[in-house]
Amino acid sequence: MTDSTALSDAARAAGRAPIAKVVGFLICVELASGVLQGYYTPLFSDIARHLSIRDADVNWFEAAQLIVSALVVPLLARLGDLVGHRKVLLLSTVVTAVASWGVALAPSFGLFLVAWAVQGFYVVWLPMEVAIIHRRTGGEERRVRGAAGLLVAGLELGVIAGALTSGALAESLGMRGLLALPAFVVTLALVAIWFGVEETPVLARGAVDWRGFRLVTLALGLVMTGLVMLRLLGPASPWPWVVVAAGAVALVPFARVELAHPEPLVDLRILRARGQWPVQATAFLFGVSVLGAQIPLSTFARTDPGVTGYGLGASAARVSVIIGGYVLSLAVGALLLHLLADRVGTRVAMVVAAVLVAVGYLLFLPFHDTLAQTLTNMVVAGLGSGALVAGLPAAAAAQAPPTHTGLTTGMTNTTKTIGGAFASSVFAIALASTGTVGAEATGHASLSGYLAVWAICGLTALVAAVFLAVVRPPSSTARTVRTAATAGAAGTVEA
Numbered sequence: 001m002t003d004s005t006a007l008s009d010a011a012r013a014a015g016r017a018p019i020a021k022v023v024g025f026l027i028c029v030e031l032a033s034g035v036l037q038g039y040y041t042p043l044f045s046d047i048a049r050h051l052s053i054r055d056a057d058v059n060w061f062e063a064a065q066l067i068v069s070a071l072v073v074p075l076l077a078r079l080g081d082l083v084g085h086r087k088v089l090l091l092s093t094v095v096t097a098v099a100s101w102g103v104a105l106a107p108s109f110g111l112f113l114v115a116w117a118v119q120g121f122y123v124v125w126l127p128m129e130v131a132i133i134h135r136r137t138g139g140e141e142r143r144v145r146g147a148a149g150l151l152v153a154g155l156e157l158g159v160i161a162g163a164l165t166s167g168a169l170a171e172s173l174g175m176r177g178l179l180a181l182p183a184f185v186v187t188l189a190l191v192a193i194w195f196g197v198e199e200t201p202v203l204a205r206g207a208v209d210w211r212g213f214r215l216v217t218l219a220l221g222l223v224m225t226g227l228v229m230l231r232l233l234g235p236a237s238p239w240p241w242v243v244v245a246a247g248a249v250a251l252v253p254f255a256r257v258e259l260a261h262p263e264p265l266v267d268l269r270i271l272r273a274r275g276q277w278p279v280q281a282t283a284f285l286f287g288v289s290v291l292g293a294q295i296p297l298s299t300f301a302r303t304d305p306g307v308t309g310y311g312l313g314a315s316a317a318r319v320s321v322i323i324g325g326y327v328l329s330l331a332v333g334a335l336l337l338h339l340l341a342d343r344v345g346t347r348v349a350m351v352v353a354a355v356l357v358a359v360g361y362l363l364f365l366p367f368h369d370t371l372a373q374t375l376t377n378m379v380v381a382g383l384g385s386g387a388l389v390a391g392l393p394a395a396a397a398a399q400a401p402p403t404h405t406g407l408t409t410g411m412t413n414t415t416k417t418i419g420g421a422f423a424s425s426v427f428a429i430a431l432a433s434t435g436t437v438g439a440e441a442t443g444h445a446s447l448s449g450y451l452a453v454w455a456i457c458g459l460t461a462l463v464a465a466v467f468l469a470v471v472r473p474p475s476s477t478a479r480t481v482r483t484a485a486t487a488g489a490a491g492t493v494e495a
Contacts, residue, residue: 019136023147025196026129027154029093032182032189033122034158035165036100038327039182042167042320050175051109062424063228064117070220070417075213076124077410078265080131082206085406086199089128092121093190100183104176122186123417126151127409130393134405135200145338145346145394152334152390156327163320203402206263213265215254220414222247224421231425266411267404275399276408278471282354282464283392283412284419289357289457290385291420292427296453297322299431299445301374310447312371322371326378333386340387346398347468350391354465356384362458365451384461392416419460427453 040047044058080088095118102115130148137143162182169178226244233240258264271280301319303311312318333353341349360381367373393409400408430452431445 019133019143019147022136022197023133023150025192026132026147026151028192028196029089029125029129029189030151030154031158031161032185033125034155034160035162035182035185036096036119036122037155037162038159039162039166041163043170043178046170046175046178051112053109060113061116063231064113065120066417066421066424067221067224067228068117069120069123070224070414070421071217072121073124073127073410073414073417074216074220074266074407075208076121077127077406077408077414079208080124080128080406080410081404082202082208084199084202085128085131085135086193086197088406089125089132089197090190090193092124092128093186093193095121097183097186097190100186101180104179104183123413124410126155127393127413128406130397130409131405132197132200134394134397134409135203135402139398139402141346141394141398142338142342144397145341145391148390148394149334149336149338152386153331155389156331156334156386159327160324163323167320209258209261209263209265212254212258212261215250215257216266219247219250219254220418222250223418227421227425231428235429267407270400270404270408271411273399274471276396278467279392279396279399279408280411280415281467282350282388284415285460285464285467286354286357286385286388286392287416287419287421288423288460289361289381290389291416292423293361293453293457294323295424296427296431296450297374297378300368300450303445308447310368310450312374314371318371322375322378325375326382329379329382330386330389333383334390335386336383337387337391341391346391346395347472350388350395351465351468353384353387353391354461354468357381357388358384358458358461358465360384360458361454361461364454365458368450368454381457423456426456 048054048058076088076092099115099118099121103112103119106112106115129151130144133147134144165181166178169181222243226240226242226247229237229243230240255268258266258268270276298319301312301314301322304313305311306313314322337349337353340352344352360377360379363377363380367377392412396408396412397405431449
């Protein structure tokens with residue numbers, strides 16, 4: 001059975017509900033994802049006071065959630081291929097809902113931190129949604145790409161709605177009431193999946209490679225922990241480097257086990273294929289800017305130029321204007337990807353998107369003195385970022401056999417998360433007066449630190465554009481013949 005036949009059969013079997021209806025319910029899920037990502041940001045200082053912790057301890061929220069996200073996505077993504085993408089979407093939403101209620105009700109910092117970390121299960125939502133749409137449409141790239149754009153637009157609108165809502169209610173509701181609202185929204189998303197999304201047929205078969213899971217958990221856990229330590233302790237301490245190196249070494253036995261396993265958790269042969277690895281590499285490089293650059297942007301905008309000679313001296317309200325413009329441009333970029341790809345092709349459209357990200361951040365090097373300049377730069381970067389958020393999982397699915405759509409779409413999130421964690425550590429050091437995060441509380445970062453952040457974001461985006469431009473994916477015919485032969489030999493596709 002070829003890829004196209006398997007996908008067509010799956011699409012017919014899953015085609016009882018109109019695809020527009022399914023996408024509509026999935027947009028509801030992405031709205032909830034956006035609320036989770038935007039709602040808490042204006043409340044972090046209030047949360048710190050609620051938990052009787054220092055503002056600096058809020059950094060642990062991001063670190064804990066990044067680690068959990070990086071660890072769970074490979075397992076959940078592969079489970080989606082083996083047991084059904086809807087089942088994994090439903091399971092991850094249940095876990096996220098329970099964790100969100102835990103965030104609202106946690107009586108101590110420790111329990112709050114655990115609940116906040118587990119809430120990171122939501123990162124698998126978009127990859128699973130793209131896999132569901134890919135399966136239901138028979139892998140028709142244009143429809144998958146268009147639906148992914150709508151999902152990302154819904155995500156960004158959720159970010160804006162969440163931030164505006166929490167800011168408006170911060171002084172009128174108690175902290176438990178404030179924190180209960182996102183939990184309620186996620187619970188509604190669970191209802192939307194249960195009633196609005198039907199399961200798609202499972203094309204892959206086999207069992208979970210638990211040995212591979214243990215090894216990848218060890219490797220990723222060490223790498224992510226080392227990056228967090230690097231951010232907290234600074235580059236002068238040897239311990240972060242030791243932990244990161246141990247994680248890198250642990251990848252060697254993991255790779256050997258996966259290459260020898262007939263049904264690996266992470267199929268490295270697929271990920272290193274000519275059409276797949278540029279997408280995954282782009283996701284890693286894209287994570288540098290989309291996940292790592294937002295806190296530096298906020299602190300730069302709040303810096304008083306009368307004291308430091310640079311910065312915007314912006315109030316929280318003016319910073320929200322910059323962030324709001326950036327998020328809106330993400331939504332517009334996600335929607336424009338579909339239109340641009342229809343004219344020039346998906347690969348060229350994603351190259352253009354990566355170049356826009358690069359241009360937006362490199363514009364900061366000469367132009368960073370006014371609100372108008374900053375907002376212009378962020379809108380340019382946001383247009384490209386929105387297109388990449390929508391395009392990466394869709395491109396990964398298009399270059400994968402139907403038995404591994406969940407894995408490949410999920411891995412774009414894992415690699416993006418690792419890239420963001422790496423950037424977060426490097427940027428924190430670049431911006432700290434003495435090389436540690438704690439210095440940010442006692443002194444302003446130097447302008448050269450901000451310039452380094454923007455240069456890294458721009459250059460990594462340019463490298464991603466080069467990968468996407470130079471490495472051409474194999475033709476769909478060649479890919480179908482090759483993956484069909486591989487599937488037939490391994491017995492992973494049902495006839």
